[in-house]
Amino acid sequence: MHVAVCVKQIPDPAAPGRLDPETKTLVREGKFVMDDSDSYGVEMALQLVQAAGGGAVTAISMAPNNEIKGVKDALAMGADSAIVVSDPALKGSDALSTARVLAAAVTRAGDGAGPVDLVVTATESTDGYTGTTPVQLAALLDLPAVTFVKKVVCDGSKVTVERQTDEGYDEVESTLPALVTVTAGVVEPRYPSFKAIMAAKNKPCHVVGLADLGLDASQVGFAGARQEITEVLAAEERKGGDIVEDDGDAHLRIVSYLESLKVI
Amino acid sequence: MAVGTIWAVVEPSSGGAATNGLELLRGARELTSTIGAVTFGDASGAAETLGDHGASTVLTVDTGNAMAGVPVAAAIAAAVEARGADGPTAILLPQTYEGRDIAGRLSVALDAPVLANVVGLEERDGRLVAEHAVFGGSTIVKAAFTTDRVQLFVVRPKTFVAEGGAGGAGAVEALPIPDTGRPGATTVVARHAEERIGPKLDEAPVVVSGGRGLGDKERFAMIEELARLLKGAPGASRAIVDAGWVPYSYQVGQTGKTVKPNVYLAVGISGATQHMVGMKGAKKIIAINKDREAPIFGIADLGVVGDVNKVVPKLIDALKSR
Numbered sequence: 315m316h317v318a319v320c321v322k323q324i325p326d327p328a329a330p331g332r333l334d335p336e337t338k339t340l341v342r343e344g345k346f347v348m349d350d351s352d353s354y355g356v357e358m359a360l361q362l363v364q365a366a367g368g369g370a371v372t373a374i375s376m377a378p379n380n381e382i383k384g385v386k387d388a389l390a391m392g393a394d395s396a397i398v399v400s401d402p403a404l405k406g407s408d409a410l411s412t413a414r415v416l417a418a419a420v421t422r423a424g425d426g427a428g429p430v431d432l433v434v435t436a437t438e439s440t441d442g443y444t445g446t447t448p449v450q451l452a453a454l455l456d457l458p459a460v461t462f463v464k465k466v467v468c469d470g471s472k473v474t475v476e477r478q479t480d481e482g483y484d485e486v487e488s489t490l491p492a493l494v495t496v497t498a499g500v501v502e503p504r505y506p507s508f509k510a511i512m513a514a515k516n517k518p519c520h521v522v523g524l525a526d527l528g529l530d531a532s533q534v535g536f537a538g539a540r541q542e543i544t545e546v547l548a549a550e551e552r553k554g555g556d557i558v559e560d561d562g563d564a565h566l567r568i569v570s571y572l573e574s575l576k577v578i
Numbered sequence: 579m580a581v582g583t584i585w586a587v588v589e590p591s592s593g594g595a596a597t598n599g600l601e602l603l604r605g606a607r608e609l610t611s612t613i614g615a616v617t618f619g620d621a622s623g624a625a626e627t628l629g630d631h632g633a634s635t636v637l638t639v640d641t642g643n644a645m646a647g648v649p650v651a652a653a654i655a656a657a658v659e660a661r662g663a664d665g666p667t668a669i670l671l672p673q674t675y676e677g678r679d680i681a682g683r684l685s686v687a688l689d690a691p692v693l694a695n696v697v698g699l700e701e702r703d704g705r706l707v708a709e710h711a712v713f714g715g716s717t718i719v720k721a722a723f724t725t726d727r728v729q730l731f732v733v734r735p736k737t738f739v740a741e742g743g744a745g746g747a748g749a750v751e752a753l754p755i756p757d758t759g760r761p762g763a764t765t766v767v768a769r770h771a772e773e774r775i776g777p778k779l780d781e782a783p784v785v786v787s788g789g790r791g792l793g794d795k796e797r798f799a800m801i802e803e804l805a806r807l808l809k810g811a812p813g814a815s816r817a818i819v820d821a822g823w824v825p826y827s828y829q830v831g832q833t834g835k836t837v838k839p840n841v842y843l844a845v846g847i848s849g850a851t852q853h854m855v856g857m858k859g860a861k862k863i864i865a866i867n868k869d870r871e872a873p874i875f876g877i878a879d880l881g882v883v884g885d886v887n888k889v890v891p892k893l894i895d896a897l898k899s900r
């Protein structure tokens with residue numbers, strides 16, 4: 315079984331974000347890491363290949379500046395190889411252009427390690443969180459997609475998944491190949507051993523440009539996004555109110571506050 | 579108005595039209611007078627409600643047992659193309675499971691970019707400008723399309739307030755679904771609903787949410803008890819959803835529900851930006867946390883610095899004895 319798993323590399327989410335005053339897009343600088351959200355997808359991919367009795371996991375990533383640090387995290391977890399699409403023209407790409415690039419990379423992965431049976435992504439990224447890239451990717455690859463998945467069982471040409479819903483979950487069946495998106499908490503991502511981290515250094519990590527994938531610069535980046543930021547303003551701030559230390563009677567403060575709000 | 583026709587995707591919920599869809603109709607009414615509601619499942623039978631909320635036409639898609647994304651997007655894409663200049667200039671979709679599935683497919687079918695996480699829409703010189711809240715809601719970014727493709731906006735629930743009284747039942751038209759090929763091969767074989775009593779989380783006037791500060795899974799019972807006493811709904815931070823204490827449907831925040839209750843109680847929740855974007859719109863916020871420096875206190879109207887295991891049981895007793 316060949317699983318392609320999307321791995322977004324993002325600036326350390328603990329560092330405060332800011333917007334580029336010129337382009338008004340998110341500044342992506344500093345040390346890059348694998349988006350935590352994707353560690354669940356990598357783990358899911360590894361487990362599925364193991365359950366299938368073997369195969370390969372290919373990590374797929376798009377990043378503007380030859381960034382591979384975050385992808386190394388996926389390789390250290392156990393992915394067999396990686397394809398990273400990097401090109402200066404990718405800067406400013408929106409979800410649809412990103413999906414276009416990822417689709418070309420998944421197709422390339424299929425040419426390399428055999429046809430891709432399943433594409434795994436996170437439900438939404440930590441820094442972009444549009445949540446539309448995965449379904450756009452599925453549409454471009456002409457694949458069925460099951461989103462918000464918490465459990466996946468592959469059985470030959472079929473996949474059965476539990477999909478989270480507002481009320482609970484749905485059991486959904488789909489043919490393979492397909493794409494699934496997973497949310498945090500569905501599996502427990504493994505911590506790579508020191509040995510695995512060292513071994514990852516020698517795993518194939520192909521960095522390719524747009525032209526290598528037959529894509530045109532006009533389809534991606536700021537040009538492909540076909541949207542612009544018109545304004546950036548500070549939101550109205552919500553101010554804090556009274557803060558009281560609990561001296562054993564703080565619950566009474568809450569009761570009288572609820573009374574004043576006529577909740578009770 | 580220069581904006582033209584707007585369509586809003588209204589998904590089903592408990593046998594009728596979901597509130598988040600009615601909210602989109604309310605938003606559309608601010609921008610135009612020609613509004614179509616695209617519905618599927620049980621929402622298709624809600625023509626009267628949809629008309630009352632502003633839809634002049636109700637376009638239904640019969641999705642059967644398929645997941646909604648593929649067939650609904652295919653039907654909309656075909657309808658948009660068939661209508662040409664008479665079709666919609668913008669389509670509003672709710673930022674929900676189905677809404678995002680439909681938006682992603684539509685985007686590719688129509689080669690149209692998407693603006694997601696929209697929390698406001700306005701018309702400026704004849705074009706639609708969307709508002710987005712970033713950095714935990716501290717900054718507002720406004721954005722617009724630079725293409726004349728159909729404009730796809732994925733709007734966060736609670737952006738607009740649903741309101742009826744706009745008119746009678748809309749004209750109903752069934753949209754045919756073209757052949758969806760391989761992507762259409764997903765079927766829902768069974769649905770499992772979790773038992774939930776009391777008001778719905780995103781509609782409750784009072785929401786009591788618990789976080790990791792509760793210490794362990796069993797103590798979430800305190801949150802449920804408190805919610806029940808206040809006739810509200812229990813909610814949760816992602817930390818305890820990920821830990822498996824409560825189902826995902828309890829989650830409040832960026833990846834979960836947006837709530838705007840009259841009162842929000844955050845119990846043992848730190849106030850991460852991703853949590854705050856989902857509850858900052860509450861009229862009043864009460865927080866209980868043992869850490870005086872917890873960010874949640876920065877937005878709480880009443881903050882109690884204390885141990886949840888001491889404060890909450892006493893609060894429950896006090897409410898019970900009233």
Ligand SMILES: Cc1cc2nc3c(=O)[nH]c(=O)nc-3n(C[C@H](O)[C@H](O)[C@H](O)COP(=O)(O)OP(=O)(O)OC[C@H]3O[C@@H](n4cnc5c(N)ncnc54)[C@H](O)[C@@H]3O)c2cc1C
Nearest residue numbers: 789790791815816817831832833834847848853868869886
């Ligand atoms: C892409 C992305 C999306 C996310 N989406 C969401 C989302 O939708 N919703 C969400 O909630 N989070 C979301 N998060 C996670 C978010 O960043 C936080 O990790 C999460 O909200 C923390 O939950 P918490 O406040 O329960 O836990 P913690 O941050 O661990 O806070 C626990 C708090 O409890 C307090 N505490 C501990 N013991 C006690 C005690 N005995 N009495 C009183 N107080 C005590 C502590 O002081 C602390 O402030 C998202 C993160 C990412 C990356």
Ligand SMILES: Nc1ncnc2c1ncn2[C@@H]1O[C@H](COP(=O)(O)O)[C@@H](O)[C@H]1O
Nearest residue numbers: 320321376436438439442443444445447
């Ligand atoms: N540049 C990227 N490289 C690899 N995967 C990506 C990239 N952008 C998005 N994805 C995948 O798509 C998911 C949703 O992203 P988003 O649409 O930004 O919320 C992410 O969590 C990733 O799994």
